[in-house]
Amino acid sequence: MKVNTNFDKMVPSYLFAEIARRVSAYQAQHPDQELIRLGIGDVTLPLPAAAVEAMKKGAEDLAHKETFKGYPDYEGYAFLREAISGYYRSFGAEVSADEIFVSDGAKSDCGNIGDIFSPENRVLVTDPVYPVYVDSNLMAGREIVYAPCTRDNGFLAMPDEAQQADLIYLCSPNNPTGAAYTRAQLQAWVDYANRQGAVLLYDSAYEAFITEDLPRSIFEIPGARTCAIEFCSLSKTAGFTGTRCGYTVIPKELERDEHNLYRLWYRRQATKFNGVSWPVQCAAAAVFTPEGQRQIRENIAYYQENARLIADMLTACGVYFTGGKNSPYIWLQCPGNMDSWRFFDELLTKAQVVGTPGAGFGKNGEGYFRLTSFGSREKTAEAVERFRRMLS
Numbered sequence: 001m002k003v004n005t006n007f008d009k010m011v012p013s014y015l016f017a018e019i020a021r022r023v024s025a026y027q028a029q030h031p032d033q034e035l036i037r038l039g040i041g042d043v044t045l046p047l048p049a050a051a052v053e054a055m056k057k058g059a060e061d062l063a064h065k066e067t068f069k070g071y072p073d074y075e076g077y078a079f080l081r082e083a084i085s086g087y088y089r090s091f092g093a094e095v096s097a098d099e100i101f102v103s104d105g106a107k108s109d110c111g112n113i114g115d116i117f118s119p120e121n122r123v124l125v126t127d128p129v130y131p132v133y134v135d136s137n138l139m140a141g142r143e144i145v146y147a148p149c150t151r152d153n154g155f156l157a158m159p160d161e162a163q164q165a166d167l168i169y170l171c172s173p174n175n176p177t178g179a180a181y182t183r184a185q186l187q188a189w190v191d192y193a194n195r196q197g198a199v200l201l202y203d204s205a206y207e208a209f210i211t212e213d214l215p216r217s218i219f220e221i222p223g224a225r226t227c228a229i230e231f232c233s234l235s236k237t238a239g240f241t242g243t244r245c246g247y248t249v250i251p252k253e254l255e256r257d258e259h260n261l262y263r264l265w266y267r268r269q270a271t272k273f274n275g276v277s278w279p280v281q282c283a284a285a286a287v288f289t290p291e292g293q294r295q296i297r298e299n300i301a302y303y304q305e306n307a308r309l310i311a312d313m314l315t316a317c318g319v320y321f322t323g324g325k326n327s328p329y330i331w332l333q334c335p336g337n338m339d340s341w342r343f344f345d346e347l348l349t350k351a352q353v354v355g356t357p358g359a360g361f362g363k364n365g366e367g368y369f370r371l372t373s374f375g376s377r378e379k380t381a382e383a384v385e386r387f388r389r390m391l392s
């Protein structure tokens with residue numbers, strides 16, 4: 001027998017293991033010092049009360065013969081898809097309930113979508129990049145090309161007509177850079193994808209963090225329905241990182257290579273996925289009620305205020321950064337032209353603050369560093385003070 005040797009093409013994922021190794025070595029030598037972790041990509045606030053109540057009620061339904069639920073629909077219950085469709089409508093994107101697939105999160109869908117495309121397709125990703133797009137396509141044997149994101153383009157790569165691509169992953173607001181595309185920029189990507197006959201795989205996992213007048217969905221952009229698939233998630237929006245629920249939108253008219261992509265994905269999901277549990281779909285639907293929306297807005301505002309504290313300090317210290325405004329991530333240029341790991345060590349040993357070296361997200365991440373706003377207010381404020389003292 002043979003294994004899938006495409007796995008050998010992946011770069012060993014040592015980023016978080018190396019962070020853990022350096023942090024525990026430091027802690028072993030300095031057991032009395034309190035570390036503050038601003039590297040985490042997980043939320044810390046609990047689920048909104050509306051989601052918890054709905055989940056409890058959903059669990060109670062399963063306890064009684066009359067209300068028991070077995071296998072859910074492959075694409076998710078209609079009441080949840082209607083709620084998601086209404087949410088899209090609230091910011092001006094027309095997505096009908098029967099174009100939505102409910103899933104166990106955006107990570108699986110971003111990776112699994114490759115099942116419906118040929119391994120011969122060429123994939124375009126940005127650099128730096130959320131590693132799932134790269135690794136899932138390497139596993140499938142696809143060729144990957146990179147669109148560089150640098151300070152010169154504000155970490156928002158734009159299409160290059162000379163570069164041919166079949167699948168294009170875009171993430172806005174971006175992980176790790178926090179940068180978010182404008183309407184005009186996304187229009188350029190949509191036009192490019194339509195011209196090339198490519199498919200845009202648009203990850204909007206952080207759309208709920210947008211505060212400025214920027215698109216929250218690719219389907220706000222004219223022409224997107226003939227070239228785009230969108231992945232979204234309740235993980236960061238509503239604290240569902242452990243609860244698991246996301247959704248993927250495929251317009252009914254999206255066709256490539258004489259095949260309808262909605263139908264291919266439906267077939268893929270029906271074959272390999274048996275849906276999201278009843279209590280979780282009930283909880284997810286509660287997020288889209290007025291009460292649920294009010295509660296998640298409070299939590300997001302809490303993280304946004306953390307991001308503002310970090311961003312204001314960096315601005316005052318004259319450090320270049322992206323993100324923070326429309327995103328829970330702040331992507332800063334390492335002061336004094338330090339490389340990412342050198343700055344990691346400085347911040348750890350001089351300020352006892354842990355972040356994520358940008359080099360772990362791609363070649364263009366070297367010299368940059370990611371901080372997140374998902375910590376507590378007290379710890380974030382303390383980290384900001386320590387950071388400020390270190391830089392002054």
Ligand code: PLP
Nearest residue numbers: 105106107130175205233235246
């Ligand atoms: N997409 C991006 C850009 C992310 O940063 C993350 C999580 O960190 C995900 C998708 C995964 O979301 P989920 O928890 O829904 O799988």
